[in-house]
Amino acid sequence: MGNMENDVLAGVGGRLRGLRRARGTTLAALATETGLTASTLSRLENGKLRPTLEQLLPLARAHGVPLDDLVAAPPTGDPRIHLRPVRRSGLTIVPLTRRAGGVQAYKVVYPPAGRASTTKRQTHEGYEWFYVLTGKVRFVLGDEEYLLGEGEAAEFDTRVPHWIGSADKRSAELLTLFGPQGERAHLAPRT
Template sequence: MPDAPQDDFTPVLDAVGPRLRDLRQQRGTTLAQLSESTGISISTLSRLESGQRRPTLELLLPLARAHQVPLDELVDAPPTGDPRVRLKPFSRHNRTFLPLTRRPGGLQAYKVVFPPEPLPVGQELKTHEGYEWVYVLSGRLRLLLGDRDVELHEGEVAEFDTRLPHWLGNTGPGTTEALSLFGPQGERMHVRARPAGRSDD
């Protein structure tokens, strides 16, 4: 099948600039701030938003990451026929991670399989930027958070600021499976639950 004439893409490309400007203004970000986070000059960003510069993949990829939206959203691509996420699992620190999201940046969701492992020795608690939410699907998880030591059972949830010294793992005896959401600082996942024994009216 022959390639579509370039004019067919003109309306799509013309709409990218206003969409970029709307996203930036919705987030209260200045052109200077966006330039600093993407490495794209202020003049190029301004010309993109005004339609004086044609968007390219090289420009749109860092902008999608900065705005924390899929690239498809920037170009208003039509929905795909299959919405299922087919990302491959990977291992890190003997744990298996199954990605459940594919959007760049922002909140990331995983199913995590924790094999049994010993508690960290001494002061081996880690800190890093971000915020984490974890739900235990099966088994038990041990959470060391600052001076707290908490054991999470099936169906229990924890959320915490990862800037606090922490360790999350499975001390056995069997394998543990959990859902984990991790996001940048300020993007928090809140859990609301009724007290035990209380029912809806």
């Protein structure tokens, strides 16, 4: 194994442990998420097992970071951020932040009304703030329903049952900030 390869793989274990702890995820939960065993994950984090690409790809996906961040690939000098859209439940989600843990930023594109796979309200830990970039948004929060247009924003505790979707025959694009541990995106002035 060449010296360059040793350098690139040297700190993988520590980075993996740091990312997992920053997300507040257990080895068991990460094992379920990645399909790797908790024992393998522990050995990777402790540096007792040399990582393979087949192990690193699901870990990068689970932690929401580029593969380069895990293996400390030498910087290319390219300042551009390469955004990789993800399709989930009919939505197009573009992660705008690369770090694990803390408040995460996304651009989310909701399909035109009637094309969504579900209007079932969901609940989960966290706090969310969104800003409507284009289109009209139907936002259901608890027993209330709101219609938001371009330039309008909303913030809410995601433990309250909620659903967000396009309100008409056009797609709706939102800028979303989400704090998985319930971090608020900003302090609202008291009224």
